[in-house]
Amino acid sequence: xxxxxxxxxxxxxxxxxxxxxxxxxxxxxxxxxxxxxxxxxxxxxxxxxxxxxxxxxxxxxxxxxxxxxxxxxxxxxxxxxxxxxxxxxxxxxxxxxxxxxxxxxxx
Amino acid sequence: xxxxxxxxxxxxxxxxxxxxxxxxxxxxxxxxxxxxxxxxxxxxxxxxxxxxxxxxxxxxxxxxxxxxxxxxxxxxxxxxxxxxxxxxxxxxxxxxxxxxxxxxxxxxxxxxxxxxxxxxxxxxxxxxxxxxxxxxxxxxxxxxxxxxxxxxxxxx
Numbered sequence: 001x002x003x004x005x006x007x008x009x010x011x012x013x014x015x016x017x018x019x020x021x022x023x024x025x026x027x028x029x030x031x032x033x034x035x036x037x038x039x040x041x042x043x044x045x046x047x048x049x050x051x052x053x054x055x056x057x058x059x060x061x062x063x064x065x066x067x068x069x070x071x072x073x074x075x076x077x078x079x080x081x082x083x084x085x086x087x088x089x090x091x092x093x094x095x096x097x098x099x100x101x102x103x104x105x106x107x
Numbered sequence: 108x109x110x111x112x113x114x115x116x117x118x119x120x121x122x123x124x125x126x127x128x129x130x131x132x133x134x135x136x137x138x139x140x141x142x143x144x145x146x147x148x149x150x151x152x153x154x155x156x157x158x159x160x161x162x163x164x165x166x167x168x169x170x171x172x173x174x175x176x177x178x179x180x181x182x183x184x185x186x187x188x189x190x191x192x193x194x195x196x197x198x199x200x201x202x203x204x205x206x207x208x209x210x211x212x213x214x215x216x217x218x219x220x221x222x223x224x225x226x227x228x229x230x231x232x233x234x235x236x237x238x239x240x241x242x243x244x245x246x247x248x249x250x251x252x253x254x255x256x257x258x259x260x261x262x263x
Binding site: 060072 | 113114115116117118119120121128131132135137138141142216218236237238240241242244245246247
């Protein structure tokens with residue numbers, strides 16, 4: 001799940017449109033996402049697959065159907081990469097994490 | 108049929124760690140405060156136990172019951188807001204936290220669902236989770252880098 005994958009997935013107006021539609025109403029089936037779009041079902045499915053690979057769309061089974069959800073976590077990761085550069089509290093947190101994961105004997 | 112009477116979101120992140128380490132990070136109070144903006148879960152961490160999400164000022168913002176406690180795979184929480192009357196009135200939502208090993212990473216999935224359309228509670232909690240998950244990911248992954256550096260200097 002590299003940043004390249006996320007940027008490439010976002011660099012397409014049709015895919016951004018699909019994300020916008022999920023943002024407006026989360027949890028749609030492929031059929032619902034196709035409704036009112038100037039794209040074939042196959043094209044929408046292909047774009048969805050790219051969005052899923054980039055982890056921008058998640059899904060859940062509901063009976064025989066698959067519901068799609070927008071997953072903004074990778075976009076937030078990218079934002080934090082440049083926004084929180086100087087957040088020193090993180091370093092303090094890291095040393096705490098190190099202790100908690102490694103156990104006290106490693107201190 | 109798609110459920111019109113349901114509100115939900117499904118957030119996914121991949122963290123380069125093991126499900127065991129991720130699980131312990133999720134339920135360790137001091138560590139949780141770091142990635143959850145000073146908040147903390149107060150609970151005994153077992154099925155049937157009550158849990159409370161406590162803010163740094165001591166206010167309980169959300170609470171509920173642990174429905175399923177299955178380390179390091181799945182944690183299911185009944186979830187209700189406690190301090191905004193209009194959210195509390197919506198009753199209980201369900202938050203499912205799933206961990207799954209995927210090659211060298213752990214896949215973390217947060218699903219939050221309530222049986223009502225246009226839920227204000229789901230809207231409210233959906234804003235916070237991406238930041239919490241990014242915090243968690245960067246803490247754990249950058250932590251590993253620091254850890255490796257420290258290990259190296261300790262060994263010399």
